[in-house]
Amino acid sequence: MADTLQDESPAERRRQKVxxxxVDAAERVFSKEGEAGLSIRRLAEEIDYSPAAIYKYFGSKEELVDELKESFFERLMTKVDGASLVSQPFRERASHSFAKYIETAIARPHHYAAAFSISAERNAATPHHDAPGAKPFDTTHKGRAFLVIAGLIAEGQANGTFRTDMNPHLAAKSLWASMHGVALLMIQLPGFPVMVPTPDDQLSQADFIRFHTELMFSSLCKTFPETPSSRSAP
Incomplete structure:
Protein backbone atom coordinates (compact mmCIF):
# COMPACT_ATOMS: atom_id res chain seq x y z
CA MET A 1 0.00 0.00 0.00
CA ALA A 2 2.76 2.45 0.95
CA ASP A 3 4.74 1.64 -2.21
CA THR A 4 1.64 2.16 -4.31
CA LEU A 5 0.92 5.54 -2.73
CA GLN A 6 4.47 6.71 -3.40
CA ASP A 7 3.90 6.22 -7.14
CA GLU A 8 0.64 8.19 -7.15
CA SER A 9 -0.03 11.91 -7.40
CA PRO A 10 -0.80 13.91 -4.24
CA ALA A 11 -4.45 14.17 -5.29
CA GLU A 12 -4.71 10.41 -5.78
CA ARG A 13 -3.02 9.76 -2.43
CA ARG A 14 -5.56 12.01 -0.73
CA ARG A 15 -8.36 10.20 -2.52
CA GLN A 16 -7.08 6.80 -1.40
CA LYS A 17 -6.70 8.00 2.20
CA VAL A 18 -10.25 9.35 2.28
CA VAL A 23 -14.12 1.94 4.75
CA ASP A 24 -12.63 1.97 8.27
CA ALA A 25 -15.61 3.95 9.55
CA ALA A 26 -18.02 1.60 7.80
CA GLU A 27 -16.38 -1.34 9.53
CA ARG A 28 -16.73 0.39 12.91
CA VAL A 29 -20.42 1.09 12.33
CA PHE A 30 -21.03 -2.42 11.08
CA SER A 31 -19.27 -4.02 14.04
CA LYS A 32 -21.54 -2.10 16.43
CA GLU A 33 -24.83 -1.96 14.55
CA GLY A 34 -24.72 -4.66 11.88
CA GLU A 35 -25.95 -4.36 8.31
CA ALA A 36 -29.26 -2.75 9.30
CA GLY A 37 -27.43 0.12 10.99
CA LEU A 38 -25.11 0.83 8.09
CA SER A 39 -26.24 3.53 5.69
CA ILE A 40 -24.58 6.35 3.81
CA ARG A 41 -26.29 8.86 6.11
CA ARG A 42 -25.21 7.00 9.26
CA LEU A 43 -21.68 6.77 7.91
CA ALA A 44 -21.65 10.49 7.18
CA GLU A 45 -22.51 11.12 10.83
CA GLU A 46 -19.73 8.80 11.98
CA ILE A 47 -16.95 10.61 10.13
CA ASP A 48 -18.50 14.10 9.91
CA TYR A 49 -18.76 14.05 6.11
CA SER A 50 -21.74 14.96 4.01
CA PRO A 51 -23.58 12.08 2.30
CA ALA A 52 -22.77 13.74 -1.02
CA ALA A 53 -19.04 13.56 -0.24
CA ILE A 54 -19.26 9.83 0.47
CA TYR A 55 -21.18 9.23 -2.75
CA LYS A 56 -18.13 10.56 -4.63
CA TYR A 57 -16.29 7.44 -3.49
CA PHE A 58 -19.09 4.88 -3.28
CA GLY A 59 -22.11 5.08 -5.51
CA SER A 60 -24.35 3.10 -3.17
CA LYS A 61 -24.51 1.27 0.13
CA GLU A 62 -24.18 -1.99 -1.82
CA GLU A 63 -20.91 -0.85 -3.37
CA LEU A 64 -19.56 0.06 0.06
CA VAL A 65 -20.66 -3.29 1.47
CA ASP A 66 -18.90 -5.11 -1.37
CA GLU A 67 -15.73 -3.24 -0.41
CA LEU A 68 -16.21 -4.32 3.21
CA LYS A 69 -16.59 -7.94 2.15
CA GLU A 70 -13.46 -7.81 0.03
CA SER A 71 -11.46 -6.14 2.81
CA PHE A 72 -12.41 -8.95 5.18
CA PHE A 73 -11.28 -11.60 2.75
CA GLU A 74 -8.07 -9.65 2.17
CA ARG A 75 -7.40 -9.90 5.92
CA LEU A 76 -8.34 -13.58 5.90
CA MET A 77 -6.15 -14.30 2.87
CA THR A 78 -3.20 -12.56 4.53
CA LYS A 79 -3.60 -14.60 7.74
CA VAL A 80 -4.09 -17.94 6.00
CA ASP A 81 -1.40 -17.33 3.39
CA GLY A 82 1.04 -16.22 6.08
CA ALA A 83 0.37 -19.37 8.09
CA SER A 84 0.89 -21.56 5.02
CA LEU A 85 4.31 -20.00 4.37
CA VAL A 86 5.68 -20.45 7.88
CA SER A 87 8.82 -22.59 7.99
CA GLN A 88 7.25 -25.58 9.76
CA PRO A 89 6.56 -29.22 8.92
CA PHE A 90 3.66 -29.65 6.50
CA ARG A 91 1.21 -30.93 9.11
CA GLU A 92 1.73 -27.92 11.37
CA ARG A 93 1.51 -25.47 8.46
CA ALA A 94 -1.73 -26.94 7.15
CA SER A 95 -3.42 -27.20 10.56
CA HIS A 96 -2.26 -23.66 11.41
CA SER A 97 -3.80 -22.35 8.18
CA PHE A 98 -7.14 -24.04 8.91
CA ALA A 99 -7.11 -22.62 12.44
CA LYS A 100 -6.36 -19.09 11.20
CA TYR A 101 -9.56 -19.13 9.15
CA ILE A 102 -11.68 -19.79 12.24
CA GLU A 103 -9.69 -17.44 14.47
CA THR A 104 -9.92 -14.57 11.98
CA ALA A 105 -13.67 -15.09 11.64
CA ILE A 106 -14.45 -15.05 15.36
CA ALA A 107 -12.12 -12.08 15.94
CA ARG A 108 -14.44 -9.95 13.77
CA PRO A 109 -17.81 -11.68 14.05
CA HIS A 110 -20.02 -8.98 12.52
CA HIS A 111 -17.67 -8.42 9.62
CA TYR A 112 -17.40 -12.17 9.01
CA ALA A 113 -21.14 -12.71 9.06
CA ALA A 114 -21.53 -9.79 6.68
CA ALA A 115 -19.02 -11.26 4.24
CA PHE A 116 -21.40 -14.16 3.64
CA SER A 117 -24.86 -12.77 4.36
CA ILE A 118 -24.92 -9.30 2.82
CA SER A 119 -26.67 -8.93 -0.54
CA ALA A 120 -27.57 -12.63 -0.51
CA GLU A 121 -30.65 -12.05 -2.62
CA ARG A 122 -28.71 -10.00 -5.16
CA ASN A 123 -25.94 -12.60 -5.35
CA ALA A 124 -28.43 -15.46 -5.66
CA ALA A 125 -30.22 -13.71 -8.50
CA THR A 126 -26.98 -12.89 -10.31
CA PRO A 127 -24.21 -15.49 -9.92
CA HIS A 128 -20.83 -13.82 -9.46
CA HIS A 129 -19.44 -15.43 -12.60
CA ASP A 130 -22.07 -13.69 -14.73
CA ALA A 131 -22.52 -10.42 -12.88
CA PRO A 132 -21.67 -7.34 -14.97
CA GLY A 133 -18.17 -6.15 -14.14
CA ALA A 134 -17.58 -9.01 -11.70
CA LYS A 135 -13.98 -10.09 -11.15
CA PRO A 136 -13.00 -13.70 -11.83
CA PHE A 137 -13.26 -15.59 -8.53
CA ASP A 138 -9.57 -16.47 -8.35
CA THR A 139 -8.57 -12.79 -8.61
CA THR A 140 -10.64 -11.74 -5.57
CA HIS A 141 -9.30 -11.93 -2.04
CA LYS A 142 -12.04 -14.47 -1.26
CA GLY A 143 -10.90 -16.61 -4.17
CA ARG A 144 -7.24 -16.32 -3.24
CA ALA A 145 -7.96 -17.38 0.36
CA PHE A 146 -9.81 -20.42 -0.98
CA LEU A 147 -6.97 -21.27 -3.35
CA VAL A 148 -4.48 -21.26 -0.47
CA ILE A 149 -6.50 -24.08 1.13
CA ALA A 150 -6.80 -25.93 -2.18
CA GLY A 151 -3.05 -25.48 -2.71
CA LEU A 152 -2.27 -27.01 0.68
CA ILE A 153 -4.37 -30.05 -0.21
CA ALA A 154 -2.60 -30.40 -3.55
CA GLU A 155 0.75 -30.07 -1.75
CA GLY A 156 -0.24 -32.81 0.68
CA GLN A 157 -1.19 -35.08 -2.21
CA ALA A 158 2.12 -34.39 -3.94
CA ASN A 159 4.23 -35.12 -0.86
CA GLY A 160 2.39 -38.36 -0.12
CA THR A 161 0.54 -37.21 3.02
CA PHE A 162 -3.00 -36.92 1.64
CA ARG A 163 -5.12 -39.31 -0.35
CA THR A 164 -4.88 -38.75 -4.08
CA ASP A 165 -8.36 -40.06 -4.96
CA MET A 166 -10.04 -36.71 -4.28
CA ASN A 167 -10.27 -33.46 -6.18
CA PRO A 168 -8.31 -30.82 -4.19
CA HIS A 169 -10.84 -28.08 -5.01
CA LEU A 170 -13.79 -30.21 -3.91
CA ALA A 171 -11.92 -31.19 -0.74
CA ALA A 172 -11.14 -27.49 -0.11
CA LYS A 173 -14.85 -26.65 -0.41
CA SER A 174 -15.65 -29.35 2.13
CA LEU A 175 -13.01 -28.02 4.53
CA TRP A 176 -14.22 -24.46 4.02
CA ALA A 177 -17.79 -25.54 4.87
CA SER A 178 -16.53 -27.23 8.03
CA MET A 179 -14.47 -24.22 9.14
CA HIS A 180 -17.38 -21.91 8.32
CA GLY A 181 -19.72 -24.00 10.46
CA VAL A 182 -17.40 -23.95 13.47
CA ALA A 183 -16.84 -20.20 13.09
CA LEU A 184 -20.58 -19.47 12.99
CA LEU A 185 -21.21 -21.72 16.00
CA MET A 186 -18.63 -19.81 18.01
CA ILE A 187 -20.00 -16.46 16.80
CA GLN A 188 -23.68 -17.22 17.38
CA LEU A 189 -23.20 -19.39 20.50
CA PRO A 190 -20.35 -17.73 22.45
CA GLY A 191 -20.40 -20.54 25.02
CA PHE A 192 -19.58 -23.19 22.45
CA PRO A 193 -18.05 -25.74 22.97
CA VAL A 194 -18.42 -25.58 26.78
CA MET A 195 -22.22 -25.24 26.51
CA VAL A 196 -22.46 -28.71 24.93
CA PRO A 197 -22.32 -31.32 27.75
CA THR A 198 -19.33 -33.61 27.33
CA PRO A 199 -17.07 -35.57 29.69
CA ASP A 200 -14.55 -32.74 29.28
CA ASP A 201 -16.71 -29.61 29.57
CA GLN A 202 -13.72 -27.37 30.27
CA LEU A 203 -12.47 -27.50 26.68
CA SER A 204 -11.69 -23.93 25.61
CA GLN A 205 -12.43 -22.47 22.19
CA ALA A 206 -8.72 -22.50 21.37
CA ASP A 207 -8.51 -26.16 22.39
CA PHE A 208 -11.53 -27.04 20.28
CA ILE A 209 -10.20 -25.15 17.25
CA ARG A 210 -6.93 -27.04 17.54
CA PHE A 211 -8.73 -30.38 17.92
CA HIS A 212 -11.06 -29.64 14.98
CA THR A 213 -8.32 -28.54 12.62
CA GLU A 214 -6.20 -31.58 13.44
CA LEU A 215 -9.24 -33.77 12.83
CA MET A 216 -9.77 -32.12 9.43
CA PHE A 217 -6.12 -32.70 8.56
CA SER A 218 -6.28 -36.33 9.62
CA SER A 219 -9.42 -36.94 7.55
CA LEU A 220 -7.42 -36.15 4.39
CA CYS A 221 -4.54 -38.47 5.20
CA LYS A 222 -3.88 -41.85 3.59
CA THR A 223 -3.88 -43.30 7.10
CA PHE A 224 -5.67 -41.73 10.05
CA PRO A 225 -2.90 -40.64 12.45
CA GLU A 226 -3.60 -40.37 16.16
CA THR A 227 -2.56 -37.09 17.78
CA PRO A 228 -2.16 -36.01 21.41
CA SER A 229 -5.20 -33.76 21.18
CA SER A 230 -7.38 -36.48 19.65
CA ARG A 231 -6.47 -38.79 22.55
CA SER A 232 -7.16 -36.19 25.23
CA ALA A 233 -10.27 -34.52 23.81
CA PRO A 234 -13.63 -36.30 23.41
Whole structure:
Protein backbone atom coordinates (compact mmCIF):
# COMPACT_ATOMS: atom_id res chain seq x y z
CA MET A 1 0.00 0.00 0.00
CA ALA A 2 2.76 2.45 0.95
CA ASP A 3 4.74 1.64 -2.21
CA THR A 4 1.64 2.16 -4.31
CA LEU A 5 0.92 5.54 -2.73
CA GLN A 6 4.47 6.71 -3.40
CA ASP A 7 3.90 6.22 -7.14
CA GLU A 8 0.64 8.19 -7.15
CA SER A 9 -0.03 11.91 -7.40
CA PRO A 10 -0.80 13.91 -4.24
CA ALA A 11 -4.45 14.17 -5.29
CA GLU A 12 -4.71 10.41 -5.78
CA ARG A 13 -3.02 9.76 -2.43
CA ARG A 14 -5.56 12.01 -0.73
CA ARG A 15 -8.36 10.20 -2.52
CA GLN A 16 -7.08 6.80 -1.40
CA LYS A 17 -6.70 8.00 2.20
CA VAL A 18 -10.25 9.35 2.28
CA UNK A 19 -11.58 6.14 0.73
CA UNK A 20 -9.71 4.08 3.34
CA UNK A 21 -11.11 6.29 6.12
CA UNK A 22 -14.64 5.71 4.84
CA VAL A 23 -14.12 1.94 4.75
CA ASP A 24 -12.63 1.97 8.27
CA ALA A 25 -15.61 3.95 9.55
CA ALA A 26 -18.02 1.60 7.80
CA GLU A 27 -16.38 -1.34 9.53
CA ARG A 28 -16.73 0.39 12.91
CA VAL A 29 -20.42 1.09 12.33
CA PHE A 30 -21.03 -2.42 11.08
CA SER A 31 -19.27 -4.02 14.04
CA LYS A 32 -21.54 -2.10 16.43
CA GLU A 33 -24.83 -1.96 14.55
CA GLY A 34 -24.72 -4.66 11.88
CA GLU A 35 -25.95 -4.36 8.31
CA ALA A 36 -29.26 -2.75 9.30
CA GLY A 37 -27.43 0.12 10.99
CA LEU A 38 -25.11 0.83 8.09
CA SER A 39 -26.24 3.53 5.69
CA ILE A 40 -24.58 6.35 3.81
CA ARG A 41 -26.29 8.86 6.11
CA ARG A 42 -25.21 7.00 9.26
CA LEU A 43 -21.68 6.77 7.91
CA ALA A 44 -21.65 10.49 7.18
CA GLU A 45 -22.51 11.12 10.83
CA GLU A 46 -19.73 8.80 11.98
CA ILE A 47 -16.95 10.61 10.13
CA ASP A 48 -18.50 14.10 9.91
CA TYR A 49 -18.76 14.05 6.11
CA SER A 50 -21.74 14.96 4.01
CA PRO A 51 -23.58 12.08 2.30
CA ALA A 52 -22.77 13.74 -1.02
CA ALA A 53 -19.04 13.56 -0.24
CA ILE A 54 -19.26 9.83 0.47
CA TYR A 55 -21.18 9.23 -2.75
CA LYS A 56 -18.13 10.56 -4.63
CA TYR A 57 -16.29 7.44 -3.49
CA PHE A 58 -19.09 4.88 -3.28
CA GLY A 59 -22.11 5.08 -5.51
CA SER A 60 -24.35 3.10 -3.17
CA LYS A 61 -24.51 1.27 0.13
CA GLU A 62 -24.18 -1.99 -1.82
CA GLU A 63 -20.91 -0.85 -3.37
CA LEU A 64 -19.56 0.06 0.06
CA VAL A 65 -20.66 -3.29 1.47
CA ASP A 66 -18.90 -5.11 -1.37
CA GLU A 67 -15.73 -3.24 -0.41
CA LEU A 68 -16.21 -4.32 3.21
CA LYS A 69 -16.59 -7.94 2.15
CA GLU A 70 -13.46 -7.81 0.03
CA SER A 71 -11.46 -6.14 2.81
CA PHE A 72 -12.41 -8.95 5.18
CA PHE A 73 -11.28 -11.60 2.75
CA GLU A 74 -8.07 -9.65 2.17
CA ARG A 75 -7.40 -9.90 5.92
CA LEU A 76 -8.34 -13.58 5.90
CA MET A 77 -6.15 -14.30 2.87
CA THR A 78 -3.20 -12.56 4.53
CA LYS A 79 -3.60 -14.60 7.74
CA VAL A 80 -4.09 -17.94 6.00
CA ASP A 81 -1.40 -17.33 3.39
CA GLY A 82 1.04 -16.22 6.08
CA ALA A 83 0.37 -19.37 8.09
CA SER A 84 0.89 -21.56 5.02
CA LEU A 85 4.31 -20.00 4.37
CA VAL A 86 5.68 -20.45 7.88
CA SER A 87 8.82 -22.59 7.99
CA GLN A 88 7.25 -25.58 9.76
CA PRO A 89 6.56 -29.22 8.92
CA PHE A 90 3.66 -29.65 6.50
CA ARG A 91 1.21 -30.93 9.11
CA GLU A 92 1.73 -27.92 11.37
CA ARG A 93 1.51 -25.47 8.46
CA ALA A 94 -1.73 -26.94 7.15
CA SER A 95 -3.42 -27.20 10.56
CA HIS A 96 -2.26 -23.66 11.41
CA SER A 97 -3.80 -22.35 8.18
CA PHE A 98 -7.14 -24.04 8.91
CA ALA A 99 -7.11 -22.62 12.44
CA LYS A 100 -6.36 -19.09 11.20
CA TYR A 101 -9.56 -19.13 9.15
CA ILE A 102 -11.68 -19.79 12.24
CA GLU A 103 -9.69 -17.44 14.47
CA THR A 104 -9.92 -14.57 11.98
CA ALA A 105 -13.67 -15.09 11.64
CA ILE A 106 -14.45 -15.05 15.36
CA ALA A 107 -12.12 -12.08 15.94
CA ARG A 108 -14.44 -9.95 13.77
CA PRO A 109 -17.81 -11.68 14.05
CA HIS A 110 -20.02 -8.98 12.52
CA HIS A 111 -17.67 -8.42 9.62
CA TYR A 112 -17.40 -12.17 9.01
CA ALA A 113 -21.14 -12.71 9.06
CA ALA A 114 -21.53 -9.79 6.68
CA ALA A 115 -19.02 -11.26 4.24
CA PHE A 116 -21.40 -14.16 3.64
CA SER A 117 -24.86 -12.77 4.36
CA ILE A 118 -24.92 -9.30 2.82
CA SER A 119 -26.67 -8.93 -0.54
CA ALA A 120 -27.57 -12.63 -0.51
CA GLU A 121 -30.65 -12.05 -2.62
CA ARG A 122 -28.71 -10.00 -5.16
CA ASN A 123 -25.94 -12.60 -5.35
CA ALA A 124 -28.43 -15.46 -5.66
CA ALA A 125 -30.22 -13.71 -8.50
CA THR A 126 -26.98 -12.89 -10.31
CA PRO A 127 -24.21 -15.49 -9.92
CA HIS A 128 -20.83 -13.82 -9.46
CA HIS A 129 -19.44 -15.43 -12.60
CA ASP A 130 -22.07 -13.69 -14.73
CA ALA A 131 -22.52 -10.42 -12.88
CA PRO A 132 -21.67 -7.34 -14.97
CA GLY A 133 -18.17 -6.15 -14.14
CA ALA A 134 -17.58 -9.01 -11.70
CA LYS A 135 -13.98 -10.09 -11.15
CA PRO A 136 -13.00 -13.70 -11.83
CA PHE A 137 -13.26 -15.59 -8.53
CA ASP A 138 -9.57 -16.47 -8.35
CA THR A 139 -8.57 -12.79 -8.61
CA THR A 140 -10.64 -11.74 -5.57
CA HIS A 141 -9.30 -11.93 -2.04
CA LYS A 142 -12.04 -14.47 -1.26
CA GLY A 143 -10.90 -16.61 -4.17
CA ARG A 144 -7.24 -16.32 -3.24
CA ALA A 145 -7.96 -17.38 0.36
CA PHE A 146 -9.81 -20.42 -0.98
CA LEU A 147 -6.97 -21.27 -3.35
CA VAL A 148 -4.48 -21.26 -0.47
CA ILE A 149 -6.50 -24.08 1.13
CA ALA A 150 -6.80 -25.93 -2.18
CA GLY A 151 -3.05 -25.48 -2.71
CA LEU A 152 -2.27 -27.01 0.68
CA ILE A 153 -4.37 -30.05 -0.21
CA ALA A 154 -2.60 -30.40 -3.55
CA GLU A 155 0.75 -30.07 -1.75
CA GLY A 156 -0.24 -32.81 0.68
CA GLN A 157 -1.19 -35.08 -2.21
CA ALA A 158 2.12 -34.39 -3.94
CA ASN A 159 4.23 -35.12 -0.86
CA GLY A 160 2.39 -38.36 -0.12
CA THR A 161 0.54 -37.21 3.02
CA PHE A 162 -3.00 -36.92 1.64
CA ARG A 163 -5.12 -39.31 -0.35
CA THR A 164 -4.88 -38.75 -4.08
CA ASP A 165 -8.36 -40.06 -4.96
CA MET A 166 -10.04 -36.71 -4.28
CA ASN A 167 -10.27 -33.46 -6.18
CA PRO A 168 -8.31 -30.82 -4.19
CA HIS A 169 -10.84 -28.08 -5.01
CA LEU A 170 -13.79 -30.21 -3.91
CA ALA A 171 -11.92 -31.19 -0.74
CA ALA A 172 -11.14 -27.49 -0.11
CA LYS A 173 -14.85 -26.65 -0.41
CA SER A 174 -15.65 -29.35 2.13
CA LEU A 175 -13.01 -28.02 4.53
CA TRP A 176 -14.22 -24.46 4.02
CA ALA A 177 -17.79 -25.54 4.87
CA SER A 178 -16.53 -27.23 8.03
CA MET A 179 -14.47 -24.22 9.14
CA HIS A 180 -17.38 -21.91 8.32
CA GLY A 181 -19.72 -24.00 10.46
CA VAL A 182 -17.40 -23.95 13.47
CA ALA A 183 -16.84 -20.20 13.09
CA LEU A 184 -20.58 -19.47 12.99
CA LEU A 185 -21.21 -21.72 16.00
CA MET A 186 -18.63 -19.81 18.01
CA ILE A 187 -20.00 -16.46 16.80
CA GLN A 188 -23.68 -17.22 17.38
CA LEU A 189 -23.20 -19.39 20.50
CA PRO A 190 -20.35 -17.73 22.45
CA GLY A 191 -20.40 -20.54 25.02
CA PHE A 192 -19.58 -23.19 22.45
CA PRO A 193 -18.05 -25.74 22.97
CA VAL A 194 -18.42 -25.58 26.78
CA MET A 195 -22.22 -25.24 26.51
CA VAL A 196 -22.46 -28.71 24.93
CA PRO A 197 -22.32 -31.32 27.75
CA THR A 198 -19.33 -33.61 27.33
CA PRO A 199 -17.07 -35.57 29.69
CA ASP A 200 -14.55 -32.74 29.28
CA ASP A 201 -16.71 -29.61 29.57
CA GLN A 202 -13.72 -27.37 30.27
CA LEU A 203 -12.47 -27.50 26.68
CA SER A 204 -11.69 -23.93 25.61
CA GLN A 205 -12.43 -22.47 22.19
CA ALA A 206 -8.72 -22.50 21.37
CA ASP A 207 -8.51 -26.16 22.39
CA PHE A 208 -11.53 -27.04 20.28
CA ILE A 209 -10.20 -25.15 17.25
CA ARG A 210 -6.93 -27.04 17.54
CA PHE A 211 -8.73 -30.38 17.92
CA HIS A 212 -11.06 -29.64 14.98
CA THR A 213 -8.32 -28.54 12.62
CA GLU A 214 -6.20 -31.58 13.44
CA LEU A 215 -9.24 -33.77 12.83
CA MET A 216 -9.77 -32.12 9.43
CA PHE A 217 -6.12 -32.70 8.56
CA SER A 218 -6.28 -36.33 9.62
CA SER A 219 -9.42 -36.94 7.55
CA LEU A 220 -7.42 -36.15 4.39
CA CYS A 221 -4.54 -38.47 5.20
CA LYS A 222 -3.88 -41.85 3.59
CA THR A 223 -3.88 -43.30 7.10
CA PHE A 224 -5.67 -41.73 10.05
CA PRO A 225 -2.90 -40.64 12.45
CA GLU A 226 -3.60 -40.37 16.16
CA THR A 227 -2.56 -37.09 17.78
CA PRO A 228 -2.16 -36.01 21.41
CA SER A 229 -5.20 -33.76 21.18
CA SER A 230 -7.38 -36.48 19.65
CA ARG A 231 -6.47 -38.79 22.55
CA SER A 232 -7.16 -36.19 25.23
CA ALA A 233 -10.27 -34.52 23.81
CA PRO A 234 -13.63 -36.30 23.41
Missing amino acids: RAAI
